[in-house]
Amino acid sequence: MSEFLPFSRPTIDEATIASVVETLRSGWITSGPKVQEFEKQLSEHFGGRPVRTFNSGTCTMEIALRIAGIGHGDEVITTPISWVATANVILEVGATPVFADVDPVTRNIDLDKVEAAITPRTKAIIPVYLAGKPVDMDHLYKIAARHKLRVVEDAAQAIGSTWQGKPIGSFGDFVSFSFQANKNITTSEGGCLVLNNAEEAALAEKYRLQGVTRSGYDGIEVDVLGGKFNMTDIAAAIGLGQFAQLNVITAQRRKLARHYFATLGKDFEAQTGAQLPPADFENTNWHLFQIVLPERITRADFMARMKDKSIGIGYHYAPIHLFKLYRALGFKEGMFPIAERVGRQIVSLPMFAAMNESDVERTCVAMCEVLKN
Numbered sequence: 001m002s003e004f005l006p007f008s009r010p011t012i013d014e015a016t017i018a019s020v021v022e023t024l025r026s027g028w029i030t031s032g033p034k035v036q037e038f039e040k041q042l043s044e045h046f047g048g049r050p051v052r053t054f055n056s057g058t059c060t061m062e063i064a065l066r067i068a069g070i071g072h073g074d075e076v077i078t079t080p081i082s083w084v085a086t087a088n089v090i091l092e093v094g095a096t097p098v099f100a101d102v103d104p105v106t107r108n109i110d111l112d113k114v115e116a117a118i119t120p121r122t123k124a125i126i127p128v129y130l131a132g133k134p135v136d137m138d139h140l141y142k143i144a145a146r147h148k149l150r151v152v153e154d155a156a157q158a159i160g161s162t163w164q165g166k167p168i169g170s171f172g173d174f175v176s177f178s179f180q181a182n183k184n185i186t187t188s189e190g191g192c193l194v195l196n197n198a199e200e201a202a203l204a205e206k207y208r209l210q211g212v213t214r215s216g217y218d219g220i221e222v223d224v225l226g227g228k229f230n231m232t233d234i235a236a237a238i239g240l241g242q243f244a245q246l247n248v249i250t251a252q253r254r255k256l257a258r259h260y261f262a263t264l265g266k267d268f269e270a271q272t273g274a275q276l277p278p279a280d281f282e283n284t285n286w287h288l289f290q291i292v293l294p295e296r297i298t299r300a301d302f303m304a305r306m307k308d309k310s311i312g313i314g315y316h317y318a319p320i321h322l323f324k325l326y327r328a329l330g331f332k333e334g335m336f337p338i339a340e341r342v343g344r345q346i347v348s349l350p351m352f353a354a355m356n357e358s359d360v361e362r363t364c365v366a367m368c369e370v371l372k373n
């Protein structure tokens with residue numbers, strides 16, 4: 001029996017570990033110089049736009065909605081196929097989540113359905129770039145401009161992804177990234193928000209630290225209700241080490257994705273009834289390599305049989321509108337049929353930068369055995 005291959009695993013190099021140790025010994029372990037340096041480097045990557053770091057990706061989206069003044073009575077349109085955080089933040093600020101069904105090929109929110117879901121109360125769109133694949137960004141921002149909507153991009157999975165040669169985050173409205181442990185680069189837990197201007201950045205700083213502003217030498221003032229969302233220097237030390245590897249990590253993931261396609265061959269879909277992801281090597285950072293299983297095998301059965309072959313399979317994601325919390329708001333089966341089918345049958349194959357091509361081959365052989373018998 002070969003060694004267990006997980007679906008994801010972070011790679012932290014020795015230089016990063018040394019930097020964390022140095023931070024621990026420095027006497028400054030909460031937000032400090034490492035956070036400032038990390039924000040500076042991120043801002044350079046995002047074309048000089050203001051960037052602030054936080055202790056999760058989730059809170060960055062909640063804070064973006066607060067900065068935009070979105071709350072009770074406002075509607076925010078998002079996708080049912082995401083981590084539940086994406087919709088929870090809409091509820092957190094007191095607004096109303098509205099879902100639009102997904103595109104069966106990209107599994108991202110269908111922008112025509114977004115436009116159809118807009119009402120006079122719609123204030124924002126939260127698109128998700130599943131597996132790191134962006135939506136059609138030109139189309140997204142045309143809709144936003146036409147209906148005067150804010151956009152909070154849930155780019156949690158999309159660091160290193162691009163659109164027409166520009167990094168995701170280097171243009172657009174609010175752009176949110178996660179550095180949770182499974183993401184392409186990690187701070188163990190953490191996130192960052194790309195903002196539009198200095199005023200928004202100042203508000204983001206307030207919301208991340210109890211609403212506190214420092215006003216001159218005579219003390220502090222509090223004028224908005226903030227929370228406790230700051231990133232520590234320990235996390236930022238990990239982030240700096242990871243960020244230095246971003247291009248290497250993205251290139252390796254793209255290489256592995258190409259190898260999946262090459263190994264499975266062009267007849268894989270016809271022979272198994274499974275559906276591969278779009279073969280996008282230009283924009284996607286390949287955060288995940290996801291296939292949609294044929295209906296004749298259940299996801300649970302597939303995952304168990306792959307586990308028997310020492311291969312870990314991930315599940316991203318159960319449709320959000322079918323969770324109890326959302327059913328209680330009136331959502332039910334049949335409302336978003338494509339999301340429901342995709343959400344039932346989607347699986348994530350092993351994909352992480354420390355994997356090699358033989359891991360891909362092993363996964364493909366195991367998967368073909370399971371799907372063809």
Ligand SMILES: *Cc1c(COP(=O)(O)O)cnc(C)c1O
Nearest residue numbers: 056057058083085156178179180
């Ligand atoms: C990881 C993730 C989040 C949440 O990020 P955290 O850092 O775990 O809070 C939100 N949306 C998507 C699509 C994600 O993948």
